[in-house]
Amino acid sequence: MRTGDIGEILPNGTLRVIDRITNLVKQPHGEYIELTRLEQAMQSNYLSQLFIHADxxxxxxxxxxxxxxxxxxxxxxxxxxxxxxxxxLCKEEQVKTLIHDNLISTGKSNNLLENEIPKAIHLCSEHMTVENGLLTETFCTKRFAVIKQFSKEIKAMYDVI
Incomplete structure (x- = not known):
């Protein structure tokens, strides 16, 4: 059975779901990055939602x-x-720098590794919602939908860094 979940079998034989496979990305050096952990660790006063992409x-x-x-x-x-x-405001370089510097500071204070802290940020004034198809009914991020909608912006960020 393939559900897209990552689980572990407990000593009593039951299955506990730990995460979703789409939330993990294996990097070239072999380590996995857990994207939701990074998003939670990098909360900022300036952001109500954060989506992190790892290539x-x-x-x-x-x-x-x-x-x-x-x-x-x-x-x-x-x-x-x-x-x-x-x-x-979302297009202003000074605003992007403010928020990006805030993410870097928050990431460092939460002991994130350098490769876990985003090297660039794109700001979007329209939040992720169920109505625009970027959140599930339980308010979880639809990663593939976000990547599809922001593919140009994601590519542009990787091209610059």
Whole structure:
């Protein structure tokens, strides 16, 4: 039976589901990266959702960030960007740098390895939802759907780093 789940058989013979196979990526050096663990460890005041992508052919990760609107607008007002819409803020290099630096700091403080901390970030003003097909009914990320929707942005980030 193939369900896409990773499990372990407990001493009493029952099966315990540990994770989803789509949440693990084997990197060239042979170690696995658990993407959901990274996403949880790198929560930021500026992001309400984070999607991390790891390319199995490189030793790097990149991120798609979905800003926390209230915090980002509050920051924008104090830094001279109050005239920009949320969509425009997501394209501003200074905003990307702010959020990326915050991710790096959070990752380091949570003892993540250098190859686990995203080397680049793309910001999207529209959050992942069930309605736009990026979340399941139980609010889990549909990884393949996110990768498909943001394939150009993901490729562009890997091309730059």
């Amino acid at each position: 199995p052919l490189t030793m790097m990760t990149v991120a798609i960030g979905f800003p926390q609107h209230v915090e980002l607008i509050k920051w924008a007002k104090t830094h001279g960007f109050e005239h920009l819409s949320l969509e425009q």
